[in-house]
Amino acid sequence: MSRALPIALMACLAAAAPARGEGLPELPGVEGWEGPGSWRLSGALWWTSAVALETGMPLGVVVDGYRRVGKRPVLFGLRLGFARSTEAGEGWALRHDHAVGAAVARVESSHGPGLLYAQFQVGAMAVLERARRHQFERLEGLGIRDVERFAWSIGPWAGFEAGVSVRVRGGLSASVGGGPTMTVQKVDGHERRRWGLLATLGVSHAF
């Protein structure tokens, strides 16, 4: 996470500059744009804090679908995300797959070709673990048992995300965002509340 956050912040600043009207490119259809349409579909690369592997940063993809409700700049939707992290300890190589499903409430504000947004998401996260002993193939070839284990944990997940989106062409825009997350998971035999950060970098299409 330590590397992802500065990158995300820099990208956020870089993307926010055109939104303030400095050196804006002349994009067709930009003038008079009042925000996206009723539906929104977005996909992004997703970095988030690891639940159990403290030194492993999960990287994956997230897909969002929103629908604008009424004339307010408020959208409700669904977020599905998947991210993977791998780390090796003294005896095992651990792979954790993080799957998130969450309901999203989002508000946004249009500024020329740019759009600022903030969204709150609440749902559940599942962490699927595959643990393999180091020298797995050799140990398996020798018939030694207990060289691969699987485990899982499901718990509530919530996150806040703020970001900026810049219209590129038609209903297509590029976006970058980030914010804090929280989940409760069973780790190492104990229930643990884990705070973290997430960052997204992706595209969305309004129609």
Next chain:
Amino acid sequence: MKGGVGGFWRRSGCHMRFSVSLLVALCACGPGVNDLKLEAPPVARIRAKVDLEGIRAAGYDGRLLVGLLWAQPQAVPPACRVYADVPEIAAHCSQTFAVKLGVPPLLAPFEPDADGVVELVLQTLPPAAAGVGNARGRVGYGSIIVAADVDSNGVFEPWGAMNQTESNQWTEPDRVVAASFSTLYLPQERVVLREGAWNPLSLFLPLFGCEPPPVGFSRLATTLDLSGGEPASECKFTDLDSVFNVPAISEQVADEMRCSSWVSVVHPDQFHYDPESSEGVCLSGELFFEPAADPCRSPSIVPLAGCHDGRASCDAPDWDVRDQAPDWWPCG
């Protein structure tokens, strides 16, 4: 933005707080995942009974270290092939049959139980380089060794260590005092690790007269008799539940394990002969052999007609000074 955002948050603040409270109250379910502290069960356990009386009888009564040494493949010096029919040289070349220390293994303090049995726990397999073979088939041989921790620092230093606090003097080396498998010439109990296929033609610490070892870890007890023309031995493979016997070894065998077995072939003009200090012997009128004063140094073979060091055969000599032997030449 067309207003309403602040109002939306104000109105929905109650719902948000409720959602967060609910979320915090919810619990995780499932067996739970692990972090990097996850412990792994041992790959193997080895139990050994050490000949403490033999070690004491040999004169060492200090602190001991114990561990598992995986034997490294050894190159036979080419000179041992060239001069295989010369008994004095062949006697030195027999050191190539010792289990060499190579990279010194990590040893642990010797802490036996009430029965004098010590347990070694293997958490991982040895590195692939510790044996011979490839991904399809590999074999490695381990020896349980006990070393005298001469300077009681808990570290096995078979060649000593630089003592930087005392004028950069080298400390006295730690010596192996007992080993379950020290050389092919002595009765031995090996830890055998076979992975995959077995090559019956393998000459890596060969198992004369034995059946192929089983796949996995096993204990091989064998008594090797090289006194006859053909090597003969009795082999018995068992699993690792059997207790290994670790007999005391002599200082000579310990040196064979510690030192290189190299033998140098030297041109007469490049050999420095000191008649007062030399302990060399004439093996023939054309062949001079200078044993090394230090057991860890290579002896020298000085032939009047010979080949450069490293050649495994010498049908056509690289030099021939038989007609003009140097003045110092002692063999006549």
